[in-house]
Amino acid sequence: xxxxxxxxxxxxxxxxxxxxxxxxxxxxxxxxxxxxxxxxxxxxxxxxxxxxxxxxxxxxxxxxxxxxxxxxxxxxxxxxxxxxxxxxxxxxxxxxxxxxxxxxxxxxxxxxxxxxxxxxxxxxxxxxxxxxxxxxxxxxxxxxxxxxxxxxxxxxxxxxxxxxxxxxxxxxxxxxxxxxxxxxxxxxxxxxxxxxxxxxxxxxxxxxxxxxxxxxxxxxxxxxxxxxxxxxxxxxxxxxxxxxxxxxxxxxxxxxxxxxxxxxxxxxxxxxxxxxxxxxxxxxxxxxxxxxxxxxxxxxxxxxxxxxxxxxxxxxxxxxxxxxxxxxxxxx
Amino acid sequence: xxxxxxxxxxxxxxxxxxxxxxxxxxxxxxxxxxxxxxxxxxxxxxxxxxxxxxxxxxxxxxxxxxxxxxxxxxxxxxxxxxxxxxxxxxxxxxxxxxxxxxxxxxxxxxxxxxxxxxxxxxxxxxxxxxxxxxxxxxxxxxxxxxxxxxxxxxxxxxxxxxxxxxxxxxxxxxxxxxxxxxxxxxxxxxxxxxxxxxxxxxxxxxxxxxxxxxxxxxxxxxxxxxxxxxxxxxxxxxxxxxxxxxxxxxxxxxxxxxxxxxxxxxxxxxxxxxxxxxxxxxxxxxxxxxxxxxxxxxxxxxxxxxxxxxxxxxxxxxxxxxxxxxxxxxxx
DNA sequence: GTTCCTTATTAAAACGTTTTCATAAAACGT
DNA sequence: ACGTTTTATGAAAACGTTTTAATAAGGAAC
Numbered sequence: 001x002x003x004x005x006x007x008x009x010x011x012x013x014x015x016x017x018x019x020x021x022x023x024x025x026x027x028x029x030x031x032x033x034x035x036x037x038x039x040x041x042x043x044x045x046x047x048x049x050x051x052x053x054x055x056x057x058x059x060x061x062x063x064x065x066x067x068x069x070x071x072x073x074x075x076x077x078x079x080x081x082x083x084x085x086x087x088x089x090x091x092x093x094x095x096x097x098x099x100x101x102x103x104x105x106x107x108x109x110x111x112x113x114x115x116x117x118x119x120x121x122x123x124x125x126x127x128x129x130x131x132x133x134x135x136x137x138x139x140x141x142x143x144x145x146x147x148x149x150x151x152x153x154x155x156x157x158x159x160x161x162x163x164x165x166x167x168x169x170x171x172x173x174x175x176x177x178x179x180x181x182x183x184x185x186x187x188x189x190x191x192x193x194x195x196x197x198x199x200x201x202x203x204x205x206x207x208x209x210x211x212x213x214x215x216x217x218x219x220x221x222x223x224x225x226x227x228x229x230x231x232x233x234x235x236x237x238x239x240x241x242x243x244x245x246x247x248x249x250x251x252x253x254x255x256x257x258x259x260x261x262x263x264x265x266x267x268x269x270x271x272x273x274x275x276x277x278x279x280x281x282x283x284x285x286x287x288x289x290x291x292x293x294x295x296x297x298x299x300x301x302x303x304x305x306x307x308x309x310x311x312x313x314x315x316x317x318x319x320x321x322x323x324x325x326x327x328x329x330x331x332x
Numbered sequence: 333x334x335x336x337x338x339x340x341x342x343x344x345x346x347x348x349x350x351x352x353x354x355x356x357x358x359x360x361x362x363x364x365x366x367x368x369x370x371x372x373x374x375x376x377x378x379x380x381x382x383x384x385x386x387x388x389x390x391x392x393x394x395x396x397x398x399x400x401x402x403x404x405x406x407x408x409x410x411x412x413x414x415x416x417x418x419x420x421x422x423x424x425x426x427x428x429x430x431x432x433x434x435x436x437x438x439x440x441x442x443x444x445x446x447x448x449x450x451x452x453x454x455x456x457x458x459x460x461x462x463x464x465x466x467x468x469x470x471x472x473x474x475x476x477x478x479x480x481x482x483x484x485x486x487x488x489x490x491x492x493x494x495x496x497x498x499x500x501x502x503x504x505x506x507x508x509x510x511x512x513x514x515x516x517x518x519x520x521x522x523x524x525x526x527x528x529x530x531x532x533x534x535x536x537x538x539x540x541x542x543x544x545x546x547x548x549x550x551x552x553x554x555x556x557x558x559x560x561x562x563x564x565x566x567x568x569x570x571x572x573x574x575x576x577x578x579x580x581x582x583x584x585x586x587x588x589x590x591x592x593x594x595x596x597x598x599x600x601x602x603x604x605x606x607x608x609x610x611x612x613x614x615x616x617x618x619x620x621x622x623x624x625x626x627x628x629x630x631x632x633x634x635x636x637x638x639x640x641x642x643x644x645x646x647x648x649x650x651x652x653x654x655x656x657x658x659x660x661x662x663x664x
Numbered sequence: 665g666t667t668c669c670t671t672a673t674t675a676a677a678a679c680g681t682t683t684t685c686a687t688a689a690a691a692c693g694t
Numbered sequence: 695a696c697g698t699t700t701t702a703t704g705a706a707a708a709c710g711t712t713t714t715a716a717t718a719a720g721g722a723a724c
Contacts (some may be wrong), residue, residue, distance in 0.1 A: 009709055018674045023712055034672065049474065053389040054450040056710035067682040074431075075412040075607075083406055087433060091440060096447050099406075099431040101419060108423060115428050118386040120453070142381060222611050249611045256613055279554050279581045281588055281613055302598075339680055355682055365702065388680035391709040519715040 006048045017043035022105055058120060066096050067302065068116035070109060072128040074101040076220075076246065078291060079127060080126070082150075085295020086125060093303055095122070102128045107312050109144055113139050123147060124300050137197055146305045150298050159218050160305055162298045162313045166178050167198045169287040169320040170203025170241075175179040176285070177208075181331035184212050186237035188247050197243050199240060200271065204241065218247055225250020230259060238266060238331065245270040248284055248327075263329030279311045282326035286327035333585050335353065338380045347376035347532040358384070361382065390452060400448035402441060406433040406509045408578065409553075409606040410623060411459060414482075418457060425635055427454070434460045439472020445471050454636050455479060478637045482630050492637055493647045494630045501619040501652040502535025502573075505601050507573045508617070508654055509540075513663035514599060516544050518569035520560050520579050523549035529575050532603065551581055557582020561590060570598060570663065577602040577609055580616055580659075595661030605655055614658035621652050 021033065022041050030038045044050070054116060058064060071079045080280040082100060090097045097114065102109035109128055115122065117139055124147035140147045147162040177185055188206060189197055204213065214235040217254060218228040225247035232240055232251075242248035248270035255262055262268055262282055270277060275286030295314060305311060339609060345352040347651035354364065354373050362370045376382070390396065400588035401418060403411045415431060422429045430448065441460055448456065449471055456472065456479035472479050480492045509517055521529055534543065546567040550560040557579035564572055566581075580602035587598060594600055594614055602609060605620030629648060637643060 005710090008712095009710080019711080020674055020713080022672095022674090027712080032672075037672080046666095051450065051652065053391075053710050054452065055387045056679090057712080058387040059385075059391065059681090059710080061714045062679095072405060074415055075409065077407065077409075080407040083433060084435070087435060091435075096444060097433070099433065101431065103416070103419060103423075112428060118383065131529060163567065222607065227613075249608070253611045271364060275554065276581070276608065279558075279585045279612075281584065309387070337680090340682095341680080351681085351706055352683080352706095353702085356703095359682080369702080388709090389682080391680080391711090394709095475684050579691045 005009040005053070007051050008050070010048055011041065011044045011050045014048065017041065020300040041066045042062045051168075054130050062120065064120045064122055065094060066098055066119075066121045067123045067125060067299075068112075069093055069097055069099045069125045070102055070112060070128045072102050072104050072109075072220050074099075077276065078244070078272050078289075079265045081274070081291040082127060082295040085292040085297075086299045087295075088292070089296050089299040089303070095303070100304055107238040110139075115321075117145060117318070121145070123306050125150060125298055125302055132288065143151065144281055145321065146302060148298055148302045148305070150294070158313070159311055160301055161204070162294060162301060162318070163196065163315070164289050164294060164318045164320050166199035167206075167319075169271065169289070170200035172320070172322045173200075173205075173241050173271070174204045174207035175289050176324070176328065177241065177267065177269065180328055182237075182239040184214070184233045184236045185239040185241060186216055186220040186235055186243045187243070188216050188225060188232075188251070189243040193243070200243055218242075220244050220246060222246050222250035226254040228259075231253025232266075233258060233260075240266055241271075241326070243271050245274045245284065245286055248286070249280060252280060252284075252307040262327050267328035277323075277325070284320060285328045286323055287327045290318050294318055303315065339381050340382070341383065342380055343373065343376045343382045346380065347372040350375065350428070370437070388414065394452065396452045396454055397426060398430055398453045399427055399455045399457065399631075400444075400450075400453040401431045402434055402444060402448075402456045402460045403431070404436050404441075406431075406570055408574070409608065410604050410621075413606070414459060414627040415625040417624040417629075418631045419627075420624070421628050421631040421635070422554065425631075427635070431436055434487070439598050442471075447623070449475055449477060453477070455638050457482060457630055475569055477639060478634060480630055480634045480637070482626070490645070492633055492645055494626060494633060494650070496626060496650045496652050497529065498531035498652075499535040499538075501621070502532035503538050503604065504535075504652070505532075505573050505603070506539035506656045507535045508656070508660065509573065509599065509601065512570075512571070512599065512660055514571040516546070516568045517571040517573060518546045518548055518564045518567055519573045519575070520548050520550040520557060520564075520583070521575040525540050532575055536613075549572075552576050552578060554578050554582035554585075558586040558589075561586030561655075565590060566600075571660070572598055572600045573603075575603050577604045577606045578616055581612060583606065584612060584616075594659050601658035601660055609655075610659070617657045617660045618655055619652050620655045622650050626650055 007023050012022045015318045017037060025033055025041045026045065027039050032124060041105060067090060070085065073079060083318050087097050098121065102112060124145055126147060127150040150162055185208060214237050216228050217232045218224045222288035225242060227253060240251055240252055250266055251268055252262065255266060260266055270284050270286035273286045277284040301314060337339050340351045340354050344354045349369060357365055357370050357373045397424060401415065405411060420427050430453065432444035435446060456477055458479060458483040481496055517540065519533060521533060536596035548563045549559050550556045555572060561583060573585055574583055580600055583600055584594065587594060592598055602616050605618045609616040609618050633646060
């Protein structure tokens with residue numbers, strides 16, 4: 001606590017010029033000054049280890065080259081992969097990303113959102129589904145923060161969005177199972193699922209008749225997947241569509257505990273294509289979302305909006321595709 | 333962009349008092365003012381949706397109630413669980429945590445570190461092993477930022493630290509394998525491992541003779557674990573000690589690809605006890621680190637240091653324990 | 665040698681707060 | 695009615711920058 005921070009005044013004093021001169025030179029306008037002056041200032045800066053005070057700077061330049069990312073749960077590999085994609089483009093654009101883990105806690109989400117806002121981030125990426133529209137509207141819109149909501153579309157024409165084609169994903173899963181000869185199938189998904197997950201079910205219904213699909217309410221976790229197994233076994237289903245790989249991993253355990261084999265007794269298909277799918281035995285057939293690319297696209301779009309705030313709202317949709325591995329069995 | 337931010341002046345004007353009065357009242361010193369004044373100010377604040385400018389405040393109050401957390405790879409479940417623990421205590425203490433993912437990239441790490449520093453975080457938790465001592469010394473120490481390095485001890489008596497008992501962990505793994513009758517065992521770990529991982533090996537050697545352990549250089553990833561399998565099979569080992577669960581998961585796949593069964597052909601034991609261990613088939617026997625608690629302890633210690641910067645450096649060590657599941661086989 | 669550009673530099677204002685100190689008004693004691 | 699204390703409020707300084715407009719000094723032009 002002894003070193004009182006070195007300020008621009010110290011640099012000015014040591015190099016025998018005014019603070020205005022120091023500021024100019026240090027901000028790249030050095031060509032307007034004589035070489036000797038420039039050199040003196042540079043030297044003084046180096047000697048003193050001077051670093052401009054961030055807060056003082058921000059009082060003038062309102063921009064911070066930072067963007068805030070809000071995710072519901074960092075533990076979920078989907079989000080960690082997503083973040084990788086986001087960081088990939090943000091870092092290259094010299095933005096730094098501040099990540100907040102809302103931890104499935106809406107209050108926390110609010111706190112982080114307003115905190116990031118106060119700290120002058122230049123924009124937000126919100127992957128957290130719990131954020132109520134109200135919170136978004138209140139905080140983000142009033143402060144006119146550029147933001148982009150990811151992986152779900154709450155309201156039309158009111159913000160940018162990047163989505164994946166959930167309907168097609170659900171449809172492909174269904175088509176795959178049907179082509180394998182499964183007549184009755186169980187779908188594992190949350191009771192009050194976000195819009196994107198609802199669409200997966202809708203896509204599924206475009207192939208299977210409602211009478212032949214058994215929807216079982218399951219949270220988006222391994223634990224919930226495991227616990228859903230008895231309910232599945234109470235139906236005539238021979239195949240299971242889990243709307244997230246996490247659920248599917250839980251199902252693996254649940255099935256094993258009940259002495260059932262994958263894919264002989266049950267075919268299972270997941271959703272997301274998290275890295276772990278390849279390491280589980282048998283390897284998990286799943287609907288692959290381009291997670292990394294989703295992050296990249298989102299970040300790019302946010303950057304575009306920051307650069308050009310008056311652009312019309314834009315909505316992008318990324319394709320998904322079936323990745324066939326070893327967890328589904330042909331009944332024919 | 334039309335609404336120029338509302339400042340304290342606007343509030344003062346609207347409520348017919350001075351800005352000093354507004355500031356006092358809004359900072360909880362309202363009892364020094366007449367009730368009517370207080371009420372006018374509160375009303376004006378509400379009407380105008382006034383929020384004090386963060387940067388202006390920070391120019392005065394140097395504290396930010398934020399701590400920066402640097403991790404090497406958010407994708408790794410070990411770190412995501414750790415972060416959960418950290419956030420758990422930080423959030424309760426009304427601190428907000430800013431997470432930066434160094435992405436195994438040392439340059440990125442440096443950038444984030446200095447960026448967080450500039451932004452006036454009150455302290456750091458550094459779980460990122462790539463940070464060179466040099467960087468820590470330069471940035472953190474010069475600025476006198478409280479910080480704590482996690483999961484490794486680079487230098488003695490130079491900072492706080494929280495560790496787990498890696499030596500005991502390695503030892504327990506070895507004892508378990510030995511008690512099962514394994515004579516020759518393979519250890520999968522990085523060639524230039526961090527200090528904590530080296531200790532696991534040391535602990536292992538306290539049980540097994542060096543001649544009977546076959547160390548195979550393996551990065552800390554699933555992919556690397558998978559690729560290490562042929563090398564393992566070239567040794568007489570009947571058991572595999574992977575220094576992280578990630579590696580062990582890779583080994584599962586690699587063994588399956590080579591037609592070997594766990595635990596009949598090979599016993600495998602992991603390290604960390606990530607949630608996924610329970611979901612893999614067979615369930616993975618592993619050395620459990622108290623990951624969440626590790627995060628909590630670290631955060632608490634940092635908070636203690638911030639509150640009392642002159643405390644002597646403190647070092648805590650947490651216990652680990654063997655969790656026996658289904659991936660190890662008794663040869664006797 | 666006066667006028668007029670350049671060129672190199674700086675004084676001062678601004679950013680939006682918090683805090684310290686002074687002051688006016690009211691209340692009190694006598 | 696007058697000093698004294700208390701209460702309620704505001705003026706101004708400070709935080710550390712960036713930016714704008716002004717100034718001094720040097721040439722060049724005539």
